[in-house]
Amino acid sequence: MIQSNAYCGLITDPSGPFQNCHAVVDPRSYFEDCQYDLCELHLNNAALCESLQAYADVCQTAGVQLAPWRNATFCPLACAANSHYEPCAAACPATCVDPTAPYNCSLPCVEGCVCDSGYLLYNDRCVPSQQCGCWHNGQHYPVGSEFWTDNTCSSKCTCPSRGSKVQCFNASCPAGQYCGVQNGKPVCLEHSYGICHVHGDPHYQTFDKVTHNFMGNCTYTLAKVCSNTTSLPYFNVEAKNEHRGSTQVSYVREVVVEVYGQRIVIVKQQMSHVLVRSGTLPVSAAGGAITVSRSGRYIVLETDFSLRVSYDADHSVEVKVPTTYFNLTCGMCGNFNNRRDDEYMMPNGQQAADSNALGESWQVPDSDPSCGVPVPSPPCSDEDEKLYGSDQFCGILTSRPSPFESCHGVINPQDYFDTCLYDLCALNGGQEFLCAALEAYADACQAAGVTLLPWRNATFCRELETACIVS
Structure with missing residues (x-):
């Protein structure tokens, strides 16, 4: 015992x-x-x-x-800095907000850690009493602290000394940052982006990383501003799809961007150069607030509020939206709210049953009446699926070693492998469809800053350039 x-x-x-x-x-x-x-x-x-x-x-x-x-x-009993253990401490500790709390406490004592002499409790830390500072709109702020007074980050206040009034002044977030909200408080945050990628025949990877396979050949809303309360500039991005050889699938034929009262159309052309009605690239519009230029094989539209729409004039479209538009968008690219459970949102606010229903709901009303959604392709045979999943085809995306291996730790290749397999099964393994799938993953990797080993050559996936800009 x-x-x-x-x-x-x-x-x-x-x-x-x-x-x-x-x-x-x-x-x-x-x-x-x-x-x-x-x-x-x-x-x-x-x-x-x-x-x-x-x-x-x-x-x-x-x-x-x-x-x-x-x-x-x-x-x-381990105590934090500037505190010590007492077997019978006041149950109501002395804090910056109420230094006299122990003297008015009716609760029995408890054992615990107590701030050392000259220190008071503030946010679970014992701080020098002279750092206990100011009151503003019912909130306490320690000496030397700074805080924004509203959710637009247009006014900032400081607490200069204990017991003094806060001092407020006009301010704004530094260049390259925007005003956001974290833990219910306004803060300046570094700009980041949501990226929606449309590629292949076609596959839509939303801002929140959900993939839709939708083969409709009408005009569809990719992304637009859906909030009526935001003061941010309005934009609308649409893509018109077309059949190419097979009515089972479709590819992006043109991209339309509406912004600042301008309507700019980037159209696929069967030629090896770029035509621009208003002049050679780069061109600008809306007093320089919109620019259109070439970047590699892409035609890129950019605005002064960091919207970026890129089209390779073949099959690949990227819509890049700054975080200031978080939870303000809708369309095939989704809500941009870091949630994957609402990526089937239709214009009426309901969730679509599948990707086909979602795509049809975002069809632009004035689309060609003869367009539509093709009947789904029959499933791939086991033999073909094994072949197309091998390293000679889509397996090159996930295999090690491979030209894409350096990107695996940055962007998971599985979604791109799945869409590659989907395309080759639907289109009987044509090399141009394999190249489009590999190209889509390569673009995503390079956009993320990953340098890839060469994967094209003179006989495999040779690059072509075809586009026309209409502004």
Whole structure:
């Protein structure tokens, strides 16, 4: 039996630190629980301390003042910086908000950590009392703190000294940052982006990384501003699809961007150069707020608020939207809200049953009446699926080693492998469809800053350039 006063016997010791409590709270059940725990846990010191603390807590709750039972080597209670342990501390600690709280506290004392002399509790830390600062609109702010007064980050205040009034002044976020909200408070955040990628025949990878396979050949809304309350510039991005050789699939034929009252159309052309009605690239519109230029094989439209729409004039479209538009968009590219469970949202606010229903709901009303959604292709045979999944086809995306291996840790290739397999099964394994799938993953990797090994050559996936800009 574990009865030594070095163990559970401390609880019942008539001359021990808990003696004043024996007449108020019977120690026997706590002693027995302590013995049981130590036997089961093989004299675990932490279990002993927890048993002693349980009896100490119930005694202090009953109003009994105990003698110290902890010390530096026996059940020490670790305290944070600028604080110390007291066996009978005020249950209402002195804080920056209420330094006199212990003197007006009606609760019995508790053991715990107490701020050292000259320090007060603020946000679970003991700070020098002179750092306890100012009140503003019912909130307390420590000395030297700064805070925004509204969700537009247009006014900032500071607390200069203890007990003083806050000092406020006009301000704004630094260049390259925007005003956002974190934990319910306005803060300046670094700009980041949501990226929607449309590629192949076609596949839509939304801002929130859900992939839709939708083969409709009408005109569809990719992304637009759907909030009526935002003061941010409005934009609308649409894509018109077309059949190429097979009515089972479709590809992007043109991209339309509406912004700042301008309507700019980038159209696929069967020629090896770019035609621009208003002049050679780069061109600008809306007083320079819109620019259209070439970047590699892409035609890129950019605005002064960091919207970026890229089209390779073949099959691949990327819509890049700054985080200021978080949760403000709708369309095939989704809501841009970091949620994957609402990526089938139709214009009426309901969730579509599948990707086909979603795509049809975002068809632009003035689309060609003869367009539509083709009948789904028959499933791939097991033999073909194995072939197209091999390293000679789509498997090159996921295999190691491969030209794409350096990107695996940045962008998971599985979605691109799946869409590649989907395309080759639907289109009987044509090399141009394989190249389009590999190209889509390569573009995503390079956009993420990954340098890939060469994967094209003179006979495999040779690059072509075809586009026309109409502004």
